Amino acid sequence: MARRKRKDETPAWVAPDFDEVGFMRREIEGARAAVATIAWAVVGALVGFALYSVLPVLAFFGGIAVGFGMYFIFPLFGFKTESFKRRDWIGHGITYFFSWLAFWIILLNPPFSDHVPPTIQSISVSPYHAGYTGDLACLPPAGSVSMGPVNDSLYILFRATDNVGLRSVEVHAAPQGSNSFVVIPTLVAGQDNRCLGHHPGEKYAGGTYNATLPYATGYDITIVATDGSNPPSGVALSVLLTP
Numbered sequence: 001m002a003r004r005k006r007k008d009e010t011p012a013w014v015a016p017d018f019d020e021v022g023f024m025r026r027e028i029e030g031a032r033a034a035v036a037t038i039a040w041a042v043v044g045a046l047v048g049f050a051l052y053s054v055l056p057v058l059a060f061f062g063g064i065a066v067g068f069g070m071y072f073i074f075p076l077f078g079f080k081t082e083s084f085k086r087r088d089w090i091g092h093g094i095t096y097f098f099s100w101l102a103f104w105i106i107l108l109n110p111p112f113s114d115h116v117p118p119t120i121q122s123i124s125v126s127p128y129h130a131g132y133t134g135d136l137a138c139l140p141p142a143g144s145v146s147m148g149p150v151n152d153s154l155y156i157l158f159r160a161t162d163n164v165g166l167r168s169v170e171v172h173a174a175p176q177g178s179n180s181f182v183v184i185p186t187l188v189a190g191q192d193n194r195c196l197g198h199h200p201g202e203k204y205a206g207g208t209y210n211a212t213l214p215y216a217t218g219y220d221i222t223i224v225a226t227d228g229s230n231p232p233s234g235v236a237l238s239v240l241l242t243p
Helices: 020-052 056-068 070-077 086-107
Strands: 119-128 144-147 153-161 168-175 181-183 208-214 218-226 233-241
Touching: 020 056, 020 070, 020 086, 056 070, 056 086, 070 086, 119 144, 119 218, 119 233, 153 218, 153 233, 168 208, 181 208
Parallel strands: 144 233
Antiparallel strands: 119 153, 153 208, 168 181, 168 218, 218 233
């Protein structure tokens, strides 16, 4: 008859030895690899920055491709990648991606670079008489506008802005039946807004310019703004004037 096992009997179990030295070495190796991953992300950001001017999509995939290069570069710097498990590579890949993306975005913005051209907006035209100090019509030209009477001048208001700074702002005017000419507009930002419908004391927004043109039966006008880093921005409009 088999002997019944006593309730107080427990199976023999011995805890495995903890390899403290091996554990510390793996932790140190992981920390070194994390630092190297962030440093490698800087390289990827520089590659993306160099390729951005060629093709933005190419820059993105180029930066991702540099990330896969960690698998081949780490052994050259003495990292024992044979001990890396899948979760280690996934962790380093995530660290690389977000570090690379942050560095790349920083390089694509001032003060490192400027990839945003100037903007020209809020254009309005008004019939005007030299010396007039009252309200202005400030008609928005949707490509072209007909107005009158203009007395002796055409008053043009517009905003030109840039994320870094404008190098130049010009108004190219081509009057009907006469030679074209260029006007350097006057910055009126911060002055009292003279357009109809605005409250007394309201000021022109930052980057607001004025160009006053002499009377002509019609104008083809192009407003051009440059910042020195991107192609010039231009907005064209036509104005038909009556006496």
